[in-house]
Each structure stands twice: as structure tokens, then as C-alpha cells.
Amino acid sequence: MNASPPKRILILAGEISGDMYGAAIVREMRAKSPTPLEFYGIGGDKMKAEGVELFAHVSQTAVLGFWEVMKRYGFLSGLIKTITGLLDTRRPDLLLTIDYPGMNLRIAEQAHKRGIKTFHYICPQVWAWHKNRIPKIARILDRLVTLFPFEPALFKEHDLHVTFEGHPLADQVAETLAEPDSNLPWGKGRRIALFPGSRRNELHRILPDELAAAYLLEKKIGPCSFVIPAPNAETRAMIEHMLPSLTAVPSQLAIVDGQSRHVLKQAEAAIIKSGTSTLEGTLMRCPFTIVYRINFISSLIMRCVLTGISHIGLVNILARKRVCREFVQHQFKPEAVAQELEKLLNDADYRADMLEEFRIISEQIGKPGATRRVAAEALKLLSPQPTT
Numbered sequence: 105m106n107a108s109p110p111k112r113i114l115i116l117a118g119e120i121s122g123d124m125y126g127a128a129i130v131r132e133m134r135a136k137s138p139t140p141l142e143f144y145g146i147g148g149d150k151m152k153a154e155g156v157e158l159f160a161h162v163s164q165t166a167v168l169g170f171w172e173v174m175k176r177y178g179f180l181s182g183l184i185k186t187i188t189g190l191l192d193t194r195r196p197d198l199l200l201t202i203d204y205p206g207m208n209l210r211i212a213e214q215a216h217k218r219g220i221k222t223f224h225y226i227c228p229q230v231w232a233w234h235k236n237r238i239p240k241i242a243r244i245l246d247r248l249v250t251l252f253p254f255e256p257a258l259f260k261e262h263d264l265h266v267t268f269e270g271h272p273l274a275d276q277v278a279e280t281l282a283e284p285d286s287n288l289p290w291g292k293g294r295r296i297a298l299f300p301g302s303r304r305n306e307l308h309r310i311l312p313d314e315l316a317a318a319y320l321l322e323k324k325i326g327p328c329s330f331v332i333p334a335p336n337a338e339t340r341a342m343i344e345h346m347l348p349s350l351t352a353v354p355s356q357l358a359i360v361d362g363q364s365r366h367v368l369k370q371a372e373a374a375i376i377k378s379g380t381s382t383l384e385g386t387l388m389r390c391p392f393t394i395v396y397r398i399n400f401i402s403s404l405i406m407r408c409v410l411t412g413i414s415h416i417g418l419v420n421i422l423a424r425k426r427v428c429r430e431f432v433q434h435q436f437k438p439e440a441v442a443q444e445l446e447k448l449l450n451d452a453d454y455r456a457d458m459l460e461e462f463r464i465i466s467e468q469i470g471k472p473g474a475t476r477r478v479a480a481e482a483l484k485l486l487s488p489q490p491t492t
Contacts, residue, residue: 110140111486114196115147115156116187116211118165118204120302120335121380123148125225125272125475126202130154132479137486144194146187149336159186163338165204180207188214195220198486202226209241216244223247223482227255227266238262247485249478252422253468269477270470273380277387278472280365288363288370291356293327294449297367297374297390299381300332302339306377307346309397314375316352316438321445329356331371333364352438373448375441378416382428386419386462387469391448391455393441394419394430419465427461 113133117126127150130143134154144157146165152158160183184207190196191214199215201208205228212222227250230238235258241248242262249269250256256266298318300311315330322328334340340359347353360367368374368385374392376382385392394417419427429444431437447454 108139110142111137111198112142112144112194112196113198113200113482113486114187114190114194114215115143115145115151115200115202116204116208117145117147117151117202118162118207120148120162122202122204122226123150123162126156127151127154128272128475129200129202129225129479129482130156132476133483136479136483144190146183159183159190165207183207184210187211191215191218191220197221198223198482200225200482209244213240213244216246221246221485223249223485225249225478226251227258230258247481249481253470254422267481268470269481270472270474271383272474272478273383273387274466274469275472275475277365277384280369280388283366285370286363286366288331288360288367289358290331290370291327291329291358293322293329293356294325294373295371296321296328296330296445296449297371297376297392298330298332299364299374299376299385300343301377301379302335304342307339307342310377310395310436311343311346312350312352313397313436313438313441314395315350315354315357317375317441317445318354318357319352320438320442322354322356324442325446325449327356328354330354330358331367332357332359333367334359334361335364337361373445375445378418378430378432380418383418383469387466389459389462389466391458392428393444393448394428395436395441396430396432397436398433419462422465422468423461427458427465 115126117123126147131154134141146160147156147158148162188211199220199222201212201224203226215222222245224245242259242264245264248264248266251271253268256268259266298314300307300314318330334343343359365384365388368388368390371390374385374390376385376392376394378394378396382394396416415421417428417430431441
């Protein structure tokens with residue numbers, strides 16, 4: 105009897121976080137599938153390590169801001185054509201897209217026209233941007249799984265199967281909390297984590313002022329130790345290249361590869377660039393402040409299209425109020441951030457109130473097992489066969 109031919113999954117993740125989620129989903133799908141699976145598409149080192157054949161790397165696609173996307177328009181447009189061509193020349197049984205809606209939903213639309221099943225993980229932020237995109241999203245997708253519990257209700261008037269299966273960070277946080285403390289290069293004094301982002305343009309706009317705030321805090325309260333958990337070797341190299349040109353740098357500064365959750369577990373406070381890391385800080389119960397800065401043109405466009413939200417940090421969006429202070433654009437000044445860090449470190453009531461809000465949000469995020477549940481849902485769409 106001949107073995108069943110492999111099912112083809114075109115999987116697309118355009119950013120480092122998507123690569124992490126995608127790798128875990130691939131691993132779970134392979135473990136649960138009754139037939140062999142063949143994965144190909146866009147991802148990073150983690151997806152490649154799981155056997156995904158890559159046509160582009162996230163280092164080429166991870167761009168931030170409207171102006172930055174426009175500067176990369178030629179490359180991204182060509183990549184969309186390449187991946188769309190694969191829908192015909194190497195037709196998949198399932199298109200599995202992860203976040204990165206600007207590109208992924210365009211390809212999903214083309215897949216839908218060809219009768220290919222479409223599964224999208226991580227809901228586009230329609231609660232922040234124009235909600236008039238919802239009908240189109242509902243039309244081109246067969247399945248949508250969200251990261252946050254309030255998102256499925258946004259699609260209640262449309263014929264699209266949308267569910268919240270929990271957040272994968274809950275699994276990773278549970279694992280980190282259960283592990284013994286890592287041996288991290290902390291120095292003397294108070295321990296503070298710094299998260300300046302991972303992209304080159306983020307680092308140039310955010311790292312100097314994060315370090316300047318650290319420098320001022322050290323001068324004000326005495327010995328402090330700062331650790332930057334670089335998400336990969338490339339980001340670490342960029343940070344190390346920038347440091348010699350910066351004048352305001354704290355005396356005790358170390359960079360580690362990855363280990364973001366281990367750093368947050370041991371830190372007393374943190375400065376975190378707006379993004380997924382703010383949710384890590386929340387789940388790891390490390391008090392923090394949020395910083396964010398993009399170029400002027402992107403900022404103007406963002407002001408025009410953002411609707412219905414008054415915060416940019418995930419912790420504040422989930423709480424529907426300000427839990428952590430946000431220093432955005434011109435408000436992101438080292439003096440103000442240093443003052444907030446001092447309050448996080450020394451005001452016991454302020455810390456306690458923030459940690460209580462973190463506890464409430466953590467309960468909303470859901471129980472561990474999100475990736476396993478997402479993989480099972482993807483397999484249901486791929487094949488009507490039982491997956492267990």
C-alpha cells in the first residue's frame with residue numbers, strides 16, 4: 105500500500121515574533137497530523153530549523169512604519185508576486201498566514217480566489233485601524249484565530265469562524281517561571297531590563313534615549329545594573345556597533361542573546377519598546393514603562409488612521425485604561441523615563457497597583473496550550489480526518 109502524499113502548507117510569517125509562533129505551530133502540526141506535511145514559505149531561523157523551506161527570511165521583511173514600508177515597496181511587491189506565483193506552480197492544500205496583514209491578507213485574497221483554504225493567525229488590529237476592513241477580511245478567510253479575548257466579537261456580524269484560543273506567551277511564561285534562574289550578567293545595585301526593539305530603525309530611534317534614561321537613573325539613585333536581551337545575533341551586533349558612538353551610557357550594561365523572559369523574571373523594572381515584549385513584561389510581572397518612536401511622516405499618517413484607541417501599549421489596551429505610562433514620540437525624553445523608573449523602583453504602592461493589574465490581564469490571556477489548540481484548528485481546516 106502506497107503512503108499518503110504529503111499535504112502542502114504555504115506558511116507566511118513576516119516578523120521575528122511570527123517566526124517564533126510559526127515554528128511552534130509547525131512542530132505541533134507535524135506531531136498531530138495523520139499524514140506527512142510539507143511546509144514552505146516565509147519565516148526565520150526558527151521555522152527553518154523546523155524544516156520549513158524558506159523563499160524569504162524575516163530579516164528581509166520585518167520593517168516598521170509607513171515610510172519604511174514605502175522605501176521597501178519594490179522588494180515587498182516582488183515578494184508578493186513570487187509567493188502568489190507559488191499558489192499556481194506549487195499549489196498548497198492550506199495557506200497558513202501569521203500576523204503581518206499588509207502582505208499576508210493580499211496573498212490570502214489571491215488564495216481564496218483559487219479555492220485554496222485560508223487560515224490566519226493573529227487578528228489584524230481592526231480595533232485600532234479602520235474597521236471597514238472587517239467585511240473583506242471575513243470574505244477572504246476561512247478561519248481566523250485571535251490573540252486577544254475581545255477580538256472575536258468584532259466579527260460577530262460576519263460569516264467567519266473566529267475564535268480566541270489563548271496566547272502562546274502563556275506557555276512560554278509558564279516554562280520560564282518553572283525553570284531555575286539563569287546565570288545572567290547582572291552587576292551591582294538595582295536590576296533594570298532594557299528593550300529597545302530588534303529592527304535597525306527602531307534601535308537608532310529608541311536605544312540612545314533608553315540608555316540616556318538609564319544613565320540618568322544611575323546618577324540619581326546610585327548603582328544600577330542594566331541588561332538588554334537582544335532577540336538574535338544580528339540585533340546584538342547592531343547594538344554593539346552603536347554603543348561606542350553614544351555618550352550617555354550607564355556604567356553597568358550587558359547584552360545577552362535572547363532570554364527576554366529570564367531577564368524580566370530577575371529584573372525589578374524595565375523600559376520596553378511598544379510591542380509584544382510589553383505583554384511579556386505583563387505576564388512575567390515585571391513593572392515597566394513603555395516607549396515608542398517612529399519617523400515624522402509615519403507618525404502623521406498613524407494619527408490620521410488610528411481610531412477608537414487612546415493607548416498603544418498592549419497592557420493598556422487590554423486593561424482599557426492606563427496601567428503603564430507611555431512615552432511616545434516627543435514625550436519620549438530620557439529625564440521623564442528616568443523619573444518614571446525611579447517611581448517603579450521605589451514607590452511600593454505604585455508597584456503593587458501595577459502588579460495587581462498585571463494579574464488581572466494575565467487571567468484574561470488564557471491558559472497554557474494555545475499553540476497546541478491553534479495547530480489542531482489548522483489541521484481541521486486542512487483535512488476532515490480526525491487529528492487525535
